[in-house]
Amino acid sequence: MTIFKKSLLTLGLASLIFFAVLFVSILVFMNALYNEIRTTGLGNTAKTLMAAIGEDRIAEIFSAEPADIDLPVSEDGAYRLTLVAPSGYVLWDSHVKDRLVNHIDREEIRAALEGREGYSRRISISTGMNRLYYALPVFKDNTLAGVFRLSYSIQRFEILISSIIFPFLFFALAMVVIAFWAIFAFSRSLSGSLCRLVSITQAGTSLLTHSEDLEEIAPEFRSLERALRAMTEELNVRFEQAKAEGSRLEAILNGMSEAVFAMDASLKLHLVNPKAREIFNLENTGAGVDPMSLLEATRSTELVEIAKKAISCGSSLEKELTFHTGKEQFFQVYASPLNTIGETRGAVLVLQEVTQLVKLERVRRDFVANVSHELRTPIQIIKGFSETLLDTEIKKENEKQIIHFIELICKNAAGMEHLTNNLLTLASLENSDNKAQDREEQAVSLLIEEAVVSVDQQAKNKQIEIIVKCREDLCVKLYGSLIIQALINLIDNSIKYSPPNSKIWVSAFVDNTAENEELIFEVRDKGIGIPCEHLERIFERFYRVDRARSRAGDPHAQTLSARGTGLGLSIVRHIALLHRGKAEAESHAGEGSTFRIKLPLHHQDHPGQFQAAQL
Numbered sequence: 001m002t003i004f005k006k007s008l009l010t011l012g013l014a015s016l017i018f019f020a021v022l023f024v025s026i027l028v029f030m031n032a033l034y035n036e037i038r039t040t041g042l043g044n045t046a047k048t049l050m051a052a053i054g055e056d057r058i059a060e061i062f063s064a065e066p067a068d069i070d071l072p073v074s075e076d077g078a079y080r081l082t083l084v085a086p087s088g089y090v091l092w093d094s095h096v097k098d099r100l101v102n103h104i105d106r107e108e109i110r111a112a113l114e115g116r117e118g119y120s121r122r123i124s125i126s127t128g129m130n131r132l133y134y135a136l137p138v139f140k141d142n143t144l145a146g147v148f149r150l151s152y153s154i155q156r157f158e159i160l161i162s163s164i165i166f167p168f169l170f171f172a173l174a175m176v177v178i179a180f181w182a183i184f185a186f187s188r189s190l191s192g193s194l195c196r197l198v199s200i201t202q203a204g205t206s207l208l209t210h211s212e213d214l215e216e217i218a219p220e221f222r223s224l225e226r227a228l229r230a231m232t233e234e235l236n237v238r239f240e241q242a243k244a245e246g247s248r249l250e251a252i253l254n255g256m257s258e259a260v261f262a263m264d265a266s267l268k269l270h271l272v273n274p275k276a277r278e279i280f281n282l283e284n285t286g287a288g289v290d291p292m293s294l295l296e297a298t299r300s301t302e303l304v305e306i307a308k309k310a311i312s313c314g315s316s317l318e319k320e321l322t323f324h325t326g327k328e329q330f331f332q333v334y335a336s337p338l339n340t341i342g343e344t345r346g347a348v349l350v351l352q353e354v355t356q357l358v359k360l361e362r363v364r365r366d367f368v369a370n371v372s373h374e375l376r377t378p379i380q381i382i383k384g385f386s387e388t389l390l391d392t393e394i395k396k397e398n399e400k401q402i403i404h405f406i407e408l409i410c411k412n413a414a415g416m417e418h419l420t421n422n423l424l425t426l427a428s429l430e431n432s433d434n435k436a437q438d439r440e441e442q443a444v445s446l447l448i449e450e451a452v453v454s455v456d457q458q459a460k461n462k463q464i465e466i467i468v469k470c471r472e473d474l475c476v477k478l479y480g481s482l483i484i485q486a487l488i489n490l491i492d493n494s495i496k497y498s499p500p501n502s503k504i505w506v507s508a509f510v511d512n513t514a515e516n517e518e519l520i521f522e523v524r525d526k527g528i529g530i531p532c533e534h535l536e537r538i539f540e541r542f543y544r545v546d547r548a549r550s551r552a553g554d555p556h557a558q559t560l561s562a563r564g565t566g567l568g569l570s571i572v573r574h575i576a577l578l579h580r581g582k583a584e585a586e587s588h589a590g591e592g593s594t595f596r597i598k599l600p601l602h603h604q605d606h607p608g609q610f611q612a613a614q615l
Contacts, residue, residue, distance in 0.1 A: 011183040012179075012183055015179040016176060038154055039134065042132050042134045042150060042151075043134045045079070046134045046136055046148065046149075046150035049079075049081070049150060050136055055138060058145075058146075058148055059138050059139070059140035059145040059146075061083065062138065062140075080093070080094050080151045080152070080153075081150055082094070082150075083147070083148060084109055084112075084135075084146060084147040084149060085147075086144055088105075089102060089103075090102075106133070106135075108120045108133045108149060111135065112137045112147040113147060116137070117135070118135045119134045120132075120133050121154070124151070130153065130154060131153050132152050133149060133150075133151045134149065135149040136148045136149075253271075253273040256273060257353070258350050258352045259275045259349075259350070259351040260273040260276060260349070260350055260351075261276055261297070261298075261303075261348070261349040262338070262349075263293075263294055263346050263349075264345060265311055265344065265346050267293050267304065268291075268292070269297055272297065276297075279353075282297060294307055294349075300321070300323065302319075302321050307335055310336060311346070311347050314344050315337070316336045317333075317335040318333065318334050319333050319335075320354070321333050329353060330354050330355045330357075330358045331353055332352045332354050333349060333350070334349070335347055336348050378412035378416050379416075381408060381412045382409050382413060385405040385408055388405060389405055389406070439477040439478055439479055440477065440478070440480060441475050441477050441478075442477070442483070443475050444470055444471075444474045444475065444519070445474065447478070447480055447487070448468055448487060448506055448521075451484045451506075452487075452491065452506065458492065458495050459491075459504070462498070462501075463501045464498055464501070464503065464504055466491065467506070468506050469508075470506075470508040471509075474510070476601065478599070479578065479579065482575045482578065483597075485571065485575065486571065486575040486576070486597060487523070489569065489571055493568055493569065493595075494523055494525035497525070497528050498525045498528075499526075499527065502525070502526050502527070503525075503526065504524070504525045505522070507522045508520065508522070509522075510601070511598075517601040519598075520599075521599075522595070523594070523595045523596075525593055525594075526591075526592040527592050528589070528590065529587045529588050529589045529590050529593055530585065530587040530593055531589045532588070535585055538569055539569045539570055576599065579600075580600055581599035582598050583598075
């Protein structure tokens with residue numbers, strides 16, 4: 001309902017109620033005035049009649065018999081005279097000859113018996129008419145002798161005014177109509193002015209230039225309209241600025257690689273960017289994160305504590321946290337309070353993922369530690385035997401010992417060279433800028449044959465038979481030298497950990513059952529095997545399943561090259577990645593191992609570079 005209708009209805013009802021109350025009040029007043037006039041007139045008549053008869057004579061009548069009472073009042077007259085004894089017994093009545101009931105309970109009789117003038121109005125029980133009664137006390141020798149009562153039959157007030165009620169109602173209705181019209185006109189003028197102002201605020205802009213001069217508007221609203229127009233224009237400018245700023249902020253938040261949470265002082269979230277939804281699996285919650293708290297969204301009490309501390313201290317905080325959301329993730333958390341006029345209204349959390357940096361730092365530390373560890377033993381051996389040679393006098397009888405020392409120095413120097421070459425190979429593979437079009441079509445069987453020839457002497461030393469299985473017509477575009485090196489590493493690894501007089505199977509074939517066709521190189525042995533808990537890490541640099549076992553025996557009798565550098569399988573994995581493939585192992589302790597290199601036959605033609613995070 002509009003304000004116009006409300007005001008019209010309200011004022012109309014008020015006017016109607018006012019006239020109704022006025023009409024009833026006038027009727028009540030006229031009724032009271034009518035009764036007052038009638039009562040006063042009857043009282044004067046009673047006093048006049050009593051004075052005309054004489055109070056002494058009336059007092060003597062009370063002591064006479066009712067049959068002897070004779071007063072100048074006719075039975076058919078409008079006035080009815082009644083004489084009542086102090087006991088309430090009716091001595092005489094001008095209109096009723098039968099014996100009447102005791103009148104001691106009549107209101108006017110009680111007043112007269114108390115020595116006062118009394119009056120009342122009621123329907124007479126004896127005559128059945130609406131009558132007005134007026135009673136006067138009668139004294140004899142200062143003693144109450146009885147009551148002199150005069151009554152008069154009166155008409156009902158509504159009958160008396162029935163002749164004028166309809167003109168009066170017509171007049172009242174006319175006044176109501178006039179009032180309604182005046183209210184309608186007044187409300188209409190207010191409504192027009194207000195509707196004009198409302199249209200300005202709803203439209204958000206000025207209606208028309210100088211349009212205020214074309215319409216009639218109350219002067220009181222003219223200044224208000226100008227103020228609203230100016231305010232509306234200012235709000236439009238600010239709204240557009242806020243909208244543009246909000247769009248920029250949304251674009252920035254959506255494009256951020258950091259997770260952002262904004263919350264109030266009670267930690268209820270009111271802003272979560274897409275990265276935060278992705279990290280904490282909130283994509284299914286849609287945009288409605290308002291009811292969620294920080295704890296419900298992240299399930300992290302550490303984040304809650306950081307946010308509470310930032311709000312309570314009113315200063316920014318920084319801390320590194322680790323989350324396990326399906327995988328281990330490291331975050332640098334920045335917490336900053338939201339301050340408004342010196343009051344903290346909430347907090348903003350920014351989570352920057354540093355998982356890759358942490359892992360790279362771990363790789364760097366492990367690399368430095370492993371290289372240092374691997375080089376320490378051969379360097380100590382070379383240094384020790386060199387010092388021993390310097391202190392040993394060269395004689396014919398110790399010639400064999402000196403030659404042994406020199407051989408150990410050469411072997412450990414060769415091991416250091418082997419380690420250095422492997423490290424350079426890894427660095428070369430990581431920084432490789434080779435492209436797919438640089439690959440050459442190679443006969444796979446020839447590559448396997450060359451790799452087997454390279455390790456043939458080690459196999460013969462342990463009497464191990466190498467069985468090759470590959471189609472001679474199988475040709476694929478590969479980096480031939482790298483594939484040979486990968487196969488040498490795998491076969492050499494199998495020879496080291498296989499018992500004497502055993503067999504090693506080397507094969508290559510195309511797998512058509514895979515989603516994409518793959519060339520698979522497979523090296524299988526019946527060696528000591530690898531426990532399943534180590535399979536995921538065997539392709540890491542310097543990782544060995546059992547260092548004590550691999551280095552068992554006299555350290556002087558086992559060189560670095562003999563026990564391995566721990567980089568061979570890592571090189572294999574890098575070569576597979578360079579071909580857009582992968583390396584995997586299948587093994588059980590004591591049952592042998594199977595190593596596979598899977599290379600896709602349909603690869604993309606782009607540089608084969610890969611990051612340390614992929615490794």
